[in-house]
Amino acid sequence: MWIENTQYDFSYLRGYKQPASVLIAVGGGKGGVGKSFFSSSLALLLAHRGFDTILADLDLGAANLHTYLGEKIEGKGINEYLLNPGLRFEEVIRPTPYANLRFVSGASEGHNISGLTQPQRSRLMSALFNTPADFVVMDLSAGAHDTTLDFFLMANRKVLVMTPEPSSMENAYSFMKAVFYRKLKRHEAQLGLTDQLAQLMAQRQELGIRTPADLLQWVALKEPRGGAQLKHFMQALKFEIVLNQTRSMHDNELGPSVKAVCKKYFGTPCELLGHLDYDNAVWQALRKRRPLLIDYPQSRLYSQLFAISKEFANVPFKRAVV
Amino acid sequence: MKHLGIHSQSYYDILEVSPQAPLQEIHRAYQRARVAYSPDSPALYTMFTPEEAKELLRLVEEAFTVLGHEERRRAYDEQLLREKAMRELPDFPDPQQDEELSSERPLQGQPETHREAPQTAPAFVFAREPQLPQGHARTRLSTYPLNSEMEEEIKQTREFNGPTLQKIRSYKRISVDQICDETRIGKSYLVALEKDDFESLPAAVFVRGFVVQVARLLGLDEKLVADSYMKNFKKYKN
Numbered sequence: 001m002w003i004e005n006t007q008y009d010f011s012y013l014r015g016y017k018q019p020a021s022v023l024i025a026v027g028g029g030k031g032g033v034g035k036s037f038f039s040s041s042l043a044l045l046l047a048h049r050g051f052d053t054i055l056a057d058l059d060l061g062a063a064n065l066h067t068y069l070g071e072k073i074e075g076k077g078i079n080e081y082l083l084n085p086g087l088r089f090e091e092v093i094r095p096t097p098y099a100n101l102r103f104v105s106g107a108s109e110g111h112n113i114s115g116l117t118q119p120q121r122s123r124l125m126s127a128l129f130n131t132p133a134d135f136v137v138m139d140l141s142a143g144a145h146d147t148t149l150d151f152f153l154m155a156n157r158k159v160l161v162m163t164p165e166p167s168s169m170e171n172a173y174s175f176m177k178a179v180f181y182r183k184l185k186r187h188e189a190q191l192g193l194t195d196q197l198a199q200l201m202a203q204r205q206e207l208g209i210r211t212p213a214d215l216l217q218w219v220a221l222k223e224p225r226g227g228a229q230l231k232h233f234m235q236a237l238k239f240e241i242v243l244n245q246t247r248s249m250h251d252n253e254l255g256p257s258v259k260a261v262c263k264k265y266f267g268t269p270c271e272l273l274g275h276l277d278y279d280n281a282v283w284q285a286l287r288k289r290r291p292l293l294i295d296y297p298q299s300r301l302y303s304q305l306f307a308i309s310k311e312f313a314n315v316p317f318k319r320a321v322v
Numbered sequence: 323m324k325h326l327g328i329h330s331q332s333y334y335d336i337l338e339v340s341p342q343a344p345l346q347e348i349h350r351a352y353q354r355a356r357v358a359y360s361p362d363s364p365a366l367y368t369m370f371t372p373e374e375a376k377e378l379l380r381l382v383e384e385a386f387t388v389l390g391h392e393e394r395r396r397a398y399d400e401q402l403l404r405e406k407a408m409r410e411l412p413d414f415p416d417p418q419q420d421e422e423l424s425s426e427r428p429l430q431g432q433p434e435t436h437r438e439a440p441q442t443a444p445a446f447v448f449a450r451e452p453q454l455p456q457g458h459a460r461t462r463l464s465t466y467p468l469n470s471e472m473e474e475e476i477k478q479t480r481e482f483n484g485p486t487l488q489k490i491r492s493y494k495r496i497s498v499d500q501i502c503d504e505t506r507i508g509k510s511y512l513v514a515l516e517k518d519d520f521e522s523l524p525a526a527v528f529v530r531g532f533v534v535q536v537a538r539l540l541g542l543d544e545k546l547v548a549d550s551y552m553k554n555f556k557k558y559k560n
Contacts, residue, residue, distance in 0.1 A: 170368050210374065217330070257358035257365035260338060264378065265369050 021054070021133040024312065025155035029171030031142035033163045034244040035059075037282060037292075038305075039139040040068040044293050045309035047101035051134035054093060057106030058151055059141040060116070066105055069096060070289045077105030081127070082120050089127035098291075102133075114145050121147055125154060135312070142171075144178040153183055153237075157312065159273065161242045162258070164251045169258070176239060180212050180266055187233045191226045193219060213267025237268045242308065243275040251275070274308045276301060332402060333385035341399065345390070352386040387462060391503065461541050463504065466495040482537075482547045483554055484518035490540055491516075505535045512536070520558045529555055 026039040036059070043055040057065035060078065076092045093102045116124070128136060128151075138155065140148050152158055158179075162172040188194050200209065200218050209215050216234060220227030239262060243255045255272045262270040279301045285292040293302060334341050337351040358365055359379045366375050388394045454460060459468050472493050479486060491501075498516075502509045514522040515532060523529050530548050537547035 164364065166364055166367050169364060173368050253357055254365055256354050257363055260355060260358040261365045261369050263338065 017129075019129045019136075019154075019156065020131060021136045022157065022312070023128065023155040024135060024137045024157045024159060025140055025152045026138065026159045026161060027140040027148065027152045027175060028161040028168075029142065029144065029173075029175035030162075030168045033161050033168050033172075034276070034282075035142070035161045036065050036068055036139050038159070038161050038242060038244065038276070039137050040065060040291065041293055041305050042309055042312070043101060043135070043137040044069075044098060044291055045305055046135050046137070046312060047098055048293075049309065049313050050100060051313065052100055052102075053135045053137065054102045054104060054131065054133045056104040056128060056136060056138045058138050058148075060106050061112035061114075062141065063106030065139050066103070066107060067289060068286065069098075069103065069291060071096065071103065071105075075105070077107055078124065079107070082116070082124065085123075089131055093131070114147070116147055121150065125150065129154065144175050146182070149179055149182045152179055153186075157240060158238065159240045159242060161244050163245045164243065164247075164254050176262065176266070177212075180234075180237065180268075183234065183237055184212075184230075187230055191229055193223060193226050193230060196223055196226075211265045211267070213265060216267055234268055237266075238271065239266075239268075240271045240273050242273050245278040246275045247278045273311055274304060276304050329381075333389050333398065336381050336385045337389065339389075341402075345392075348386070348389050352382065352390065355382040383462070461494055461496065462539060463500050464495045466493065469493070476542070480546070481550045482542070483551065484516040487536060487540070487547075487551075488516040490542070491536075494540060496539065501536060501539055504539060505532075507532050507535065518554065520555055523555070526552065526555060526559070 024039075024042070026035050026042070028035050036057075040055060043053050047053040055065065055069075057063045057078070059065070063077075066072065075094050076087070078092065081087050081089060081092045093104050096103050128138065138151055140151055160172055160176065162168050184197075188197050196219060197215075200207065200215060200222070204210075204215075207218060209218060216227070216231050220231055241255065241258060241262075243251070243258070246252055246254075252275055255275050259270050259272045277300055279299060281296045281299050281301065282292055285295050288295070292299070293305070296302060334343075337348060337355055339348055339351045343351070356379070357363065359370075359375050359382060361372060361375060361379075363375070370378065388398050454465065457468050458465050476490060476493075491498075498509060498512050501507070501512055511523060511532060513519075515529070515536070523532075530552055533548045533551045534544045537544045
């Protein structure tokens with residue numbers, strides 16, 4: 001394939017520039033699967049390791065990440081940032097009681113994730129993109145709204161949280177499909193493949209195109225050059241899965257299965273970061289409004305989270321696989 | 323015509339192992355894939371239909387039959403290398419076909435992939451649509467002529483013991499060595515199993531596992547065979 005041994009310059013395409021930090025997006029479709037729990041714990045552990053970490057609550061309209069950290073709603077947050085065009089993003093990042101960890105609150109009455117205007121969205125995205133730090137952990141909202149998908153696609157590390165229940169898997173899968181097609185849509189215009197893809201989608205019954213992986217293969221056949229380029233871009237879409245609230249050995253086996261199914265379905269890389277056991281300590285800690293990691297450092301969950309955070313900490317710095 | 327989609331993947335891609343993976347790893351990958359694509363796997367929900375999952379499972383079995391066997395795997399590797407070499411040949415158009423190339427190809431129907439692989443594929447690599455001689459049937463390990471009396475007899479059998487299994491095995495033209503290779507059950511155990519020599523067999527749990535594996539290779543109902551065999555076995559042990 002021509003793309004393998006030639007270095008092409010893609011700098012004219014949007015999304016080429018590297019962010020000023022390692023951006024970690026935590027999404028996953030369904031509500032209540034533990035996105036906020038996971039992102040707050042991950043940010044805390046990365047901060048513990050000595051990395052300059054920012055935790056951003058992007059679940060606008062239903063922000064509650066401060067509760068996981070035991071913080072109060074006070075001071076400026078994303079809401080104020082969006083309302084005042086003169087405000088700089090640094091001014092809404094506030095310190096927390098924990099070393100190396102800073103926090104951006106999303107609490108507001110005014111804004112909803114679906115109510116963001118295009119300029120507001122762009123401004124917020126650039127701010128997150130250009131804020132210098134070691135890690136920026138973004139806690140996304142449930143559902144597959146365009147804004148959420150864009151935040152997710154912007155990140156270097158795309159983490160999906162799901163639980164072993166069929167409803168959660170279904171939502172996670174549909175979220176992944178939405179992400180895939182949003183990225184595809186962006187690149188198809190850039191590469192001039194819009195007509196070709198529309199044609200293929202129209203004939204997908206006759207051609208036997210059932211999965212995104214099939215679709216990419218067909219594009220590569222019909223348009224060798226653009227297709228290879230498209231495949232190259234789509235390969236950058238790497239989902240990293242966290243299986244939360246597992247309760248039995250049987251649940252733990254589900255992780256590798258999900259990974260295999262996603263790989264076959266999308267034809268893009270997919271990693272399993274690990275699984276987190278179901279633990280009552282989570283809601284006990286939440287009742288006390290104290291982070292679990294501070295109160296229960298001996299728990300099994302702590303070691304599982306610790307192992308996952310290592311996956312992030314060990315990347316070659318600021319050159320994470322996008 | 324080459325197949326697209328899942329059928330175009332190599333056996334290594336299907337099992338998601340590297341071509342250099344040792345045998346144990348292929349074994350593990352096979353077990354993982356069987357769990358992932360089993361009909362009741364929750365991971366498949368809304369991604370693949372049951373029919374697609376069945377096809378995937380069939381491909382996984384097929385991949386393991388080749389990669390799990392040293393000889394077959396080596397031959398398969400050679401075939402892959404040959405195909406790769408063919409693909410990487412520089413693509414000079416044939417001057418005589420120049421005109422044909424320049425005319426626009428219709429977009430409908432199956433497009434042509436790269437050059438066809440040489441037609442010297444080794445015999446053990448399964449054809450995608452198996453073509454059987456008239457009046458023959460196929461198991462995973464063998465092809466055998468159909469005998470309606472025998473088929474009927476197998477269908478009627480409810481009680482399976484060692485000699486019955488042996489009879490079915492020789493009818494289906496599978497040797498003990500083949501089963502031995504495939505399942506990694508010791509040959510002495512297989513022989514004892516067929517002779518109903520319960521004294522030489524290990525504990526009941528193991529024997530049940532053996533019987534299930536043998537039944538699966540013979541294309542019999544695993545549960546039925548294992549239950550009836552184990553009844554005899556337990557009667558003897560008590």
